[in-house]
Amino acid sequence: MSEQEGITVKKSDDFSEWYTQVVQRAELADYAPVQGCMIIRPNGYALWENMQKTLDQEFKKLGVRNAYFPQFIPESFLKKEAEHFQGFVPECAWVTIGGNTELGEKLAIRPTSETIIYSMFSKWIRSWRDLPLKINQWCNIVRWESATKFFVRTTEFLWQEGHTAHTTKEEADKMMMDILKTYQRFIEDYLAIPVLTGKKTDKEKFAGALTTTTLEAFMPDGKAIQMGTSHNLGQNFSKVFDMKFLDKSEKEKFVWNTSWGVSTRMVGALIMAHGDDKGLVMPPKIAHTHAVIIPIFYKTTEKKKVLKKAKDVKKKLENLKVILDDRTEYTPGWKFNEWELKGIPLRIEIGPKDIKKKQVVVVRRDNGKKITIKESQLTKKISRLLEEIQKSLYRKARKLLKDNIRTVKNYEEFKKVINEKKGFIRACWCGNESCEEKIKDETGATIRTIPLKREKIFSNCICCGKKAKEVVYFAKAY
Ligand SMILES: [Zn+2]
Secondary structure, X not given: OOOOOOOOOOOOOXXXXXXXXXXXXXXXXXXXXXXXXXXXXXXXXXXXXXXXXXXXXXXXXXXXXXXXXXXXXXXXXXXXXXHHHHHHHHHOEEEEEEOOEEEEEXXXXXXXXXXXHHHHHHHHOOEHXXXXXXXXXXXXXXXXXXXXXXXXXXXXXXXXXXXXXXXXXXXXXXXXXXXXXXXXHHHHHOOOOOOEEEEOOOOOOOOOOOEEEEEEXXXXXXXXXXXXXXXXXXXXXXXXXXXXXXXXXXXXXXXXEEEEEEEOHHHHHHHHHHOEOOEOOOOOOOOOOOEEEEEOOOOHHHHHHHHHHHHHHHHHOOOOOEEEOOOOOOOHHHHHXXXXXXXXXXXXXXXXXXXXXXXXXXXXXXXXXXXXXXXXXXXXXXXXXXXXXXXXXXXXXXXXXXXXXXXXXXXXXXXXXXXXXXXXXXXXXXXXXXXXXXHHHHHOXXXXXXXXXXXXXXXXXXXXXXXXXXXXXXXXXX
């Protein structure tokens, strides 16, 4: 590995090629021998692990417990809820043979687990005392895809799916919203990606849901990406899976369900949102490594002294995730490039001059700025720098989002913006699916979200010109 493979295209010139290069050269993921699939390498998996860790704690605060269900789902289960079946069948992978035996009933490899989980809920729920029931599982999902886009679109991916049952619609609505807020906090605070939240239209909602809420982020190529969804499933599944409970007056009632999920797609969004021409940029709160120490010496007489100091510095920063790159087969310059490509938030350089001056030189990955820090202030200053980087990445992404929300009042303008600038378009809509479909067919843009807090109508429907019902946000999306 003497020849270093950096990023050879600019993010602003060829976004798609830039993304593929960052993913592969920062060793986040690789193509799998199976079409449509990817391999998540340790650098990418470490990001997912940190996301899991943080979210798992948040779910537990809401009284959610983890469990595990089989990945094989009988066809008859999927068929029980008609909309759900129609929504998922086009992308299902099926098992028809086990060993040498042809199966009596086809088994789908889970595209989502509502049906198998609710078949068990119906056994476990008897009375109001068993509710609410809040289950989550971390697992893999298969949805057949012909095209591969690392982390964003693959046949198999990793996610969490939460499934809950409640006594009332209000309780289910609250659960759906609690999760939406939890996701939003996580995505904004940890991934440093601002999101628009709101409801999906009937056309865009989850197959079988009453209400779908969503978190939509802006990617620097002008497209939107759905970061997660949280649904109130109403009683659609409880009626077909017979999930009933006896209420306090001994009356039999159907439960209200929610389901919600986020996936490894968030890793893709993080790469796209913050990466630059040198490679990945990791927000410190989700990074697997906060800083890399690089000892710099040119004479062997300096080596011992510099390495000793580097180890001392690492020891002082033991409350952070710090690595010491003391490999001697690579030059400092080579190492700088490698860790920049891999997105480590801070680089700490230590050379003989720095030792004399009792200082270290720190370089920020996000803006390339060099800062000299006195050894005596090391711990405090490094922690502060990491906080600053986290905030600064968020601010930058928020400005980009704001600059890319454009309000338009007529369809001509709409088409011009979607073709030339992309981003989110804020426009008024009559609420009819025919207009929604026409806009999608003609421009490729879909309604990403209807804000939860209704915004004031400022024009007629962008498409048909009739009276508008909602202010909505359109975009082309991943
Ligand atoms: Zn209309």
